[in-house]
Structure formats: structure tokens, C-alpha cells
Amino acid sequence: MIKNYLKIAFRNLFKNKVYSFINIFGLAVGIACCLLIGLYVHNEWSYDEFHADSDRLYRAWVHEDYGNDEIYFNSVTPLILASALENNIPEVEQISRFTTFSNLVKHPDQTEAVSEAISIVDPDFFDMFDFEVIRGVASQTRDNPATVVITEQIAKQFFGEEDPLMQTLHIQFGDTFDEFTVAAIIKNPPLNSSIQFGILIPFSNSSKVFSQNSLTNWFSVSTETYVLLRENSRMEEINEKMETMMVTELGSRYGDDFNEGDLTYTVGLQPITDIRLNTEIPAGIAEVSDPVYSYILAAIALLVLLIACVNFMTLAISRSASRAREVGIRKTIGAVRQHLMLQFWGEALLMTMIALCGGVLLAELLLPRFNSLSGTGLQLELLSGNILILFGIGAILISFIAGIYPALMISGFKPVDVLKGRLSLSGDKNLFRQTMVIFQFSLSIALIAGTLIITQQLEYMRSADLGYNKDQVVVLSTDLNAGPGVPLSQTISDAERLKERLESELAGYPDITSISISSFTPVQSGGWISSDYRDQNDRKRFFDFNIVDHDFVETYGISLISGRDFSVNNPSDERRAILVNEALVEDYGWENPIGQRLPGPDFEEHEVIGVVQNFHYESLHMEVDPLALTINPDILFSGIENIGFSTSPTPRISVRFNSQNLPALMDRIEASWASASVGAPFNYTFVDQSVDNQYRQEERLSQIVLFGSALAIIIACLGLFGLASLMVVRRSKEIGVRKVLGASSQSIVLLINKEFTRLVLSAFIIAAPVAWFVMSNWLQNFAYRIEPDIGLFLLAGASALVIAWLTVGYQSIRATLINPTESLRSE
Known part of the structure; x- marks a missing residue:
């Protein structure tokens, strides 16, 4: 039986090449879009998770409150905080400070120095974090302040093809260059690491970098402070101990003023995996990304895929008239509805698997361009076990969603109605298809409007009067x-x-x-x-x-x-x-x-x-x-x-x-x-x-939203093409009668476009307020911003309407070219 189902499925695919191509291509585009945006969002959400002890790694922050809204909140902390935590909080297993500054660096055989970012860290840094050591022993820096650890990129930059291990680099401090021996070469930090570096020197060189006052001043913030907590540590107890620690550390200096609350100095810990997407804690050395962007992009990816599934349903329904007689005959000779449903689901699964392969290939081809748009270096690891499992589950889920309505609807045709020519495709089914079109174009119009507003805000920021002349x-x-x-x-x-x-x-x-x-x-x-x-x-x-x-x-x-x-x-x-x-x-x-x-x-x-x-x-x-x-x-x-x-x-x-x-x-x-x-x-x-x-993040968001919008519109147009085909089939006799009675081709084209115009206008009425609400909230991120103009929403709606007309126009013109005798032959 399964062999028979496969034979019928492949026969239908090759018999209806255009529909099969549109269906598979539309789904492949949706899958490719979902994959690419999903990779980007996953990269954002997985920052710093590659560390084995990421669940125990934290970054400290300090909060000073002097009352009367005089508040200082920093994730860059005093140098003295590290020793205070180490001495007062027994739950702290290891601790390291991290900060970056620019100094001149040169190879001893070169006369010209170049400016490079230098990071200074405590000895525990290499034990706390899982940055891969390629060669050498990074822990040598614990006992020798004149050692340095460099990344692959720095090694290649200064030493070329030479082995840099145990060679020297000269780094400028003040007016002189100090000599450092390369103790280890580390693999370049992953892109999804909050801690980025090229050259690491031991913190025992701190006197060359910081003033003596900074080393002991609680109100001079200079470094990020990272701690590794012991297993099963309770954060509530740690917070209480840190509160007591600050009373001890600052009480003697501020006396009653501190103890009575005139000054509140709070130290807290932020999970390292929370740094990237938490905008409530001020950014330190590591960049922070607004999580709203990730949520928006994740929603776009899922909705574009959903549009592709909706298209699958609408295209299958558009073909239901041609397959109705097949269903009627098979039911007459004994086929049960469950078998027919399995067949249609099987066909959906087959097309989904083909579309999945096409979508993965398309994603691989588009990945370099997408990386350029998003400013990332993402890779599609197809051989990963988790990826293969995800693809398998995704294929089954997509085929189930995409095939459920056609399977239920087509398998439910009554043989007597089909064979007597009394098949009707109107009523609730027509309402469902119209609802799907409205849904698709609501999303498309919202995406177009969002893209226009983001683009206009970016243009406003680039062309705004900054109060100075930035050119030349x-x-x-x-x-x-x-x-x-x-x-x-x-x-x-x-x-x-x-x-x-x-x-x-x-x-x-x-x-x-x-x-x-x-x-x-x-x-x-x-x-x-x-x-x-x-x-x-x-x-x-x-x-x-x-x-x-x-x-x-x-x-x-x-x-x-x-x-x-x-x-x-x-x-x-x-x-x-x-x-x-x-x-x-x-x-x-x-x-x-x-x-x-x-x-x-x-x-x-x-x-x-x-x-x-x-x-x-x-x-x-x-x-x-x-x-x-x-x-x-x-x-x-x-x-x-x-x-x-x-x-x-x-x-x-x-x-x-x-x-x-x-x-x-x-x-x-x-x-x-x-x-x-x-x-x-x-x-x-x-x-x-x-x-x-300054606006790279918004630029990337704009590019990715534009990318998603274009794909969503392409897929929605494929759905319109299918629905227009259905309408031509359903109204072929009506069109034939109208032509016999003298209707012009223009009037028939307008007649067919009229219904879709109404659907797109309905979509605009839904999409405009939703897009306005979402984009108004996004614009709140800017102290200086545009006001969403109704003209942008009208332009988005008009664009969708023109695209719909162009898509439906082909089927409309094709309907006018049909000889009335062909459609009225059976009457």
C-alpha cells in the first residue's frame, strides 16, 4: 500500500509540474528564511554558553545610590572589588578581572609599532573560561609577569608562518617598550563570546596600567570582575554576605552616613549568559544587544515559515477540484477516508522533504550574503546530530501543519456529489482561504511598513543636524x-x-x-x-x-x-x-x-x-x-x-x-x-x-527585516497565484457565459482582481495599527526619532496591492483568453 501511495504521489508531482514547483519552492524559501534567521537568533541567545561552567560564571556589578536620584550603576567595577569578594565570600571559587586598553605593540625585529588592544587578566582567567589553548601553557603567566598569551590572529599578524611560542613581543607602557615572552597561543574567541581579546598580559602588570589610587579606590571603576561560584551556591546567601561585606569595607570610611543609608553601595552578580541580551544592566566592555531585536527576528522567521505552510494548504485546495473525481472513484471502489488522509499527508511529507533539502541548499547558498548583512560569521552545521533531529521533527511538523487541511477537506468529498458534478468549493472553505490570504498579506504589509520606518529612522539619524559638520x-x-x-x-x-x-x-x-x-x-x-x-x-x-x-x-x-x-x-x-x-x-x-x-x-x-x-x-x-x-x-x-x-x-x-x-x-x-x-x-x-x-545594530535589523519581508512577499505571491488559479477553475463557466454575452476582457480582469483587492484592503486595515504599535515602541529606543507617518503605511498597503494585482493579473489575463466553447462544452 505504501508503495502505491508513493507511486501516486510521484505521479501527481510530475503531472502537475508548475504547481509542484511553486509548492516546493515556496516551502523551500520559507525553510531557508527560517534557518538563516534562526541561526542568527540562536547565536544571540547562546552567547557564552560554550563555557563548561557557564551556569556558575558571573560578572559583578556595582550600584551607588546617594539619594535624590544620584545613582551610579556600572558593570565596570573597582579594582579592589576582586580581593574583597575573594576574602569575604567563601562561595567564590575563582575570580578574575578583565579590562582592555590600547597600546603600541611591535615585533622585536620591526621598527614600526602598531596600536593593538591589550587585555589584562588575573591568573584564574585561564581556568575559569574555556578558551581553547592551541600551543603552550597559559598558566605560565601566573608566575611570570613578563609573559603574554596571544590569539591565532595576533600570532599570524606579528609572526606570520613562524612559531611564536617563546618568542617576544614588545608592548609600550609610558615612554618605553617592555619585553613579553609568548607563553601560549589561544584559538580566536568564538563570535558568541562576550569576552573578546587578542593579547592577554598578567594582572601583575597593573601598576603599569593603573594609578595607585585606582588600585584601592571603591569609587574608581576600571575593570570587569568575573567570578566562578562553587557548586550548589545559593544566591540569596551570597547577596546577604556581599551586603555585609560593603558595610565592613565602607562603614569605617563613611561612618554613620553609610550605615544610616545616606550612601547605599550595592554589589551584585549577573550570570555570564545574561550579559548579551540584558539591557537593564549597563554595558561594560562587552557589547550588549537589545533582546527585542532577537524576538522580532524570531517572530519573522516563524511567521514566514507559517506563510509557506499556509501556501501549501491553499495550493493543495486550489488543486482539489482536479483531484475530486479521483477521490470519488477511489471511495466508490472501497477506499476509506483514513487511507486517503494518510495518502495526502504522505504527499505532503514527500514534498516537505524535497522542500527541506531545497531550503537547506538555498540557505547554504545565501549564508555568505546573510553573514554580510548581519555582520556575523554563522555556519550551517548540517552533520550535527541535533541539527538532523531538528530537521526530522521539523519535516514531520511542517508536513502535518501544511497537509492537515487538504487531507481533511479533499478526503471528505462525497462520491455521489463528485460524480454527479455537484462539487462545491465555496462556503466555509472559501472563507478559510480568504482568511489565509488576509493573514499572509497582513504580515507582508506589516513587514513592509516596518522596513520603511526603520529605513526612514536610519536615514534621519544619518542626515540629522548633529550640531557639527561630520563630513570631510x-x-x-x-x-x-x-x-x-x-x-x-x-x-x-x-x-x-x-x-x-x-x-x-x-x-x-x-x-x-x-x-x-x-x-x-x-x-x-x-x-x-x-x-x-x-x-x-x-x-x-x-x-x-x-x-x-x-x-x-x-x-x-x-x-x-x-x-x-x-x-x-x-x-x-x-x-x-x-x-x-x-x-x-x-x-x-x-x-x-x-x-x-x-x-x-x-x-x-x-x-x-x-x-x-x-x-x-x-x-x-x-x-x-x-x-x-x-x-x-x-x-x-x-x-x-x-x-x-x-x-x-x-x-x-x-x-x-x-x-x-x-x-x-x-x-x-x-x-x-x-x-x-x-x-x-x-x-x-x-x-x-x-x-x-553607531547604528550598525539598527542597520543589521533593517537588512534582515528587509530580507524577511522580501521572502514573505514572494511566498505570499505564490499563494495568490494558487488562489487565482482556483478562482479561474471555479468561475470558468461564469467567465465563459460573460464572454458569450459580450463582456470585455478588461471587465473580466477587473472582476477577478476585485475579490483580491478586497482581501488586501482588509489585510491593510488589520496590519496598519499592529505595525504602528510595534514600530512606535521600537522608536522609543531613540531620544531623537521620527514620528510614524501615515503615508508610510499607505505606501506599504499600496505596494502590497500592486504586488497582488501583478500576481493575479497573469491568471486574470489567462482566464480571458480561454475559448468560451471549452468551458461551456458540458452545458
Whole structure:
């Protein structure tokens, strides 16, 4: 019997090649879409799970609450926290700090150094985390501070095909290069690891990286702190012990103020597997992704697959008229309904297996392009046992869902009705098909509207008035690092001299319009220097600031609202002048800001000489905060209580140019840099590119949603094609009569399109409010955003309607070309 079912199934596949192709191709596209997006979502949800002890690995966070909404919440923690946890919390089995900074690195046989990210870790790091050691012994770093562990990528970069083990690398600290011996080579960290690194040095080098005050200060956050808890540890007990620990550690320093709750300092632990998708805890060194994006994409993947299954049903129903006589005859000669249902399910399973193979092949072909869109390096591991089991279950489930309605409906035809020509495909069955079309196009319209809104928001962010001119500015990294023995003021002086040499080298080159130095540049990752202090009324005040030179405002085209800019002709500006933005003036309630000073009792003598327009030195996700610009940082450092920055205040040189020949310009700047910087690496970024990079996550979401939308529309159109075929079959005699009575081809085309137009309009009425609600919530992630325009929803609906007309148009025109005598022959 099974052999007979297979024979009939294959016969039907080859007999109806067009329908079989459409059915299988539509399902294959849905499976491919589900696979690709599923891979991306799984990658997001599986971050850090590759560690064997991932269920016991945690990252610490600190929460300072001074009352009156004065709160500091950080996943970057004080250096002293590690020893405090180790000494006070017996449940802590191992602990390691982790932080990353940029320094110059070179091979001992090379004269030119390059800037690389250096990570500093405690000895337990290599025991806690499962990063694969390829060669060497990483634990050697425990006893020898002059050892280094590097990844495959760094090994190839500096040593090529040589064996790097026990060779040396030179890393700059201050003005000198220290020699480190390569103790081990580690496989590059997986893409779904929150901890990313290239070069690891022991924490015993901390005195070269951190100031002495940072090593013992509870209010100076510098590193991420990871702990491995003992098995069967109870988090409730750990939290109680950490609360007691902080009373002990800080009570002696703050006395009654701390014990009475004027200061609440809380330490907590976050599971390592929670880092990637938890936006409630501030991002540290590791990047955080909004989980809403994963949920949206997972929903798109499942819904696209569901659309494909719906198409399977609608296409099977569209063929039910041609198979009704077959069912009637088989029932007449004794076939029972259960056998017919098994046959139709078997045919569904056969087509599903073929579609599954096609979908996997299609996913494999599209994977490189999808990786490019999503910024990932995903791989489809087809030989994995779990994947094969998932495919098997998926095939059975899809064939069951896709084949259930055709099996129930077609096998339920009554032989007497079929053989007497009284078969009806209307009524509830027609309502079901119409409902499926509305469902498909509701989703398609919602996806189109979502894609349009995301695209418009991205375009708004790229073209928004940032308050400065981001075009034609290149930023050069100086790699002049402040640190122990190298005060920030000296670093700034060194940068100023470097700028003067560069200006001299570029003198007379007309395409260079201005050059400026600053500790931070706009849109720099991590923001600018954040600070707070208490004014004379004991009110907590907050502001960000940047250390700049006389040319910063001019170079970036920042507008002055009142007052004046820094001037080289006014020597006092270098000692005591600051510029503030509109947000600071508003926050401080100044009616006449010129001549004012920040109202802190410990600030050195200074005054506000000008007010600049609010400009977006961070992304449009963030509100513009109160800001100060100064040439002399000491006048601000003297009065600040707490200070923080995510990236080093390494001076950067910004060069504004006016040239259409960018390659020639960069060659000229590089040559001038080589002469001015005496061997420092030529590392540069363009400000406009940095602005675009701020919105990579939204760009990826837009691309993937567009990808899903296109596939959903393709599959929905295949469903429409099937339904239009059904309508032509069902109404063939009616069309023949109309043509005999003189109806024109245009009127018949309009007649057939009329029903589908009504269905698409119904889908629009459902989809528009749903899409508006979802996208309005998504836009709340941006402090500066567009307002969803009704025109975008109308455009989405019109696009779906045009696509539907084009799809149905083929069948409509085909119906008008049928000779009426063919359809009326039996009458």
C-alpha cells in the first residue's frame, strides 16, 4: 500500500509540474528564511554558553545610590572589588578581572609599532573560561609577569608562518617598550563570546596600567570582575554576605552616613549568559544587544515559515477540484477516508522533504550574503546530530501543519456529489482561504511598513543636524597615553607639539582647512568624560567635558550661540576659559551665562566665555547632556568628585579637508604624519563613517527585516497565484457565459482582481495599527526619532496591492483568453 501511495504521489508531482514547483519552492524559501534567521537568533541567545561552567560564571556589578536620584550603576567595577569578594565570600571559587586598553605593540625585529588592544587578566582567567589553548601553557603567566598569551590572529599578524611560542613581543607602557615572552597561543574567541581579546598580559602588570589610587579606590571603576561560584551556591546567601561585606569595607570610611543609608553601595552578580541580551544592566566592555531585536527576528522567521505552510494548504485546495473525481472513484471502489488522509499527508511529507533539502541548499547558498548583512560569521552545521533531529521533527511538523487541511477537506468529498458534478468549493472553505490570504498579506504589509520606518529612522539619524559638520574630517590617533608617571597635562602638551609639526608639514597644502586636537572626538565609542560634584548648596551636579584646543570649534563647525570661541590672541583662555553648551546653561538655570563659573567650591578660578549650540557628541539614542569644553583640564579636575570614561582620553588630531581626490589627500597626510610623528603608526578614521557605525545594530535589523519581508512577499505571491488559479477553475463557466454575452476582457480582469483587492484592503486595515504599535515602541529606543507617518503605511498597503494585482493579473489575463466553447462544452 505504501508503495502505491508513493507511486501516486510521484505521479501527481510530475503531472502537475508548475504547481509542484511553486509548492516546493515556496516551502523551500520559507525553510531557508527560517534557518538563516534562526541561526542568527540562536547565536544571540547562546552567547557564552560554550563555557563548561557557564551556569556558575558571573560578572559583578556595582550600584551607588546617594539619594535624590544620584545613582551610579556600572558593570565596570573597582579594582579592589576582586580581593574583597575573594576574602569575604567563601562561595567564590575563582575570580578574575578583565579590562582592555590600547597600546603600541611591535615585533622585536620591526621598527614600526602598531596600536593593538591589550587585555589584562588575573591568573584564574585561564581556568575559569574555556578558551581553547592551541600551543603552550597559559598558566605560565601566573608566575611570570613578563609573559603574554596571544590569539591565532595576533600570532599570524606579528609572526606570520613562524612559531611564536617563546618568542617576544614588545608592548609600550609610558615612554618605553617592555619585553613579553609568548607563553601560549589561544584559538580566536568564538563570535558568541562576550569576552573578546587578542593579547592577554598578567594582572601583575597593573601598576603599569593603573594609578595607585585606582588600585584601592571603591569609587574608581576600571575593570570587569568575573567570578566562578562553587557548586550548589545559593544566591540569596551570597547577596546577604556581599551586603555585609560593603558595610565592613565602607562603614569605617563613611561612618554613620553609610550605615544610616545616606550612601547605599550595592554589589551584585549577573550570570555570564545574561550579559548579551540584558539591557537593564549597563554595558561594560562587552557589547550588549537589545533582546527585542532577537524576538522580532524570531517572530519573522516563524511567521514566514507559517506563510509557506499556509501556501501549501491553499495550493493543495486550489488543486482539489482536479483531484475530486479521483477521490470519488477511489471511495466508490472501497477506499476509506483514513487511507486517503494518510495518502495526502504522505504527499505532503514527500514534498516537505524535497522542500527541506531545497531550503537547506538555498540557505547554504545565501549564508555568505546573510553573514554580510548581519555582520556575523554563522555556519550551517548540517552533520550535527541535533541539527538532523531538528530537521526530522521539523519535516514531520511542517508536513502535518501544511497537509492537515487538504487531507481533511479533499478526503471528505462525497462520491455521489463528485460524480454527479455537484462539487462545491465555496462556503466555509472559501472563507478559510480568504482568511489565509488576509493573514499572509497582513504580515507582508506589516513587514513592509516596518522596513520603511526603520529605513526612514536610519536615514534621519544619518542626515540629522548633529550640531557639527561630520563630513570631510579625518581623525588621527596619536597613541600618546597618560598614565603612571605621565600626567595628562604632559600628554596634552606632547599632542600640541605633534600638531604643530603636522601643521608645518602640511603648510601650503590648500586642501587642508584646519587642524585640531582633543581628548575625544564626536561619536567616539563610550562617550566623553563624565563627572559630578556638589555645589555650595550641597546639590549634586553633573556634566560631561572634553579637553580641546583653540581650533576645535572651528574644525567641527560648531555654532556659537553667545560669547566667543577660544582665541590664541587671548593667553588667559589657556588657563581659565571654558565653553558650555545650551543644555548646561538650561540645567544650571543661567540667564546670562557669559562670565559665569561652575558653582563648585573647589574649582580653580575659571569663567564661561561662550555658549555653543547643543551638538550630538553621542548617538541619537541619547539626550544631549550638559557639556563643558576646556583647554586646561586642571580647572575642572580640581572640583570634580567622581570622574569616569569608557575609553582612554588619548589625544586625537582632527584634520578638516576640502578635496575630491581622497586617495591623493590621504597619501599626503600619511607622508606628513610619518615626518611629524617620528615613527608612530598612521591610524585614522573618518567622522562620517563613525557616525554610520553607531547604528550598525539598527542597520543589521533593517537588512534582515528587509530580507524577511522580501521572502514573505514572494511566498505570499505564490499563494495568490494558487488562489487565482482556483478562482479561474471555479468561475470558468461564469467567465465563459460573460464572454458569450459580450463582456470585455478588461471587465473580466477587473472582476477577478476585485475579490483580491478586497482581501488586501482588509489585510491593510488589520496590519496598519499592529505595525504602528510595534514600530512606535521600537522608536522609543531613540531620544531623537521620527514620528510614524501615515503615508508610510499607505505606501506599504499600496505596494502590497500592486504586488497582488501583478500576481493575479497573469491568471486574470489567462482566464480571458480561454475559448468560451471549452468551458461551456458540458452545458
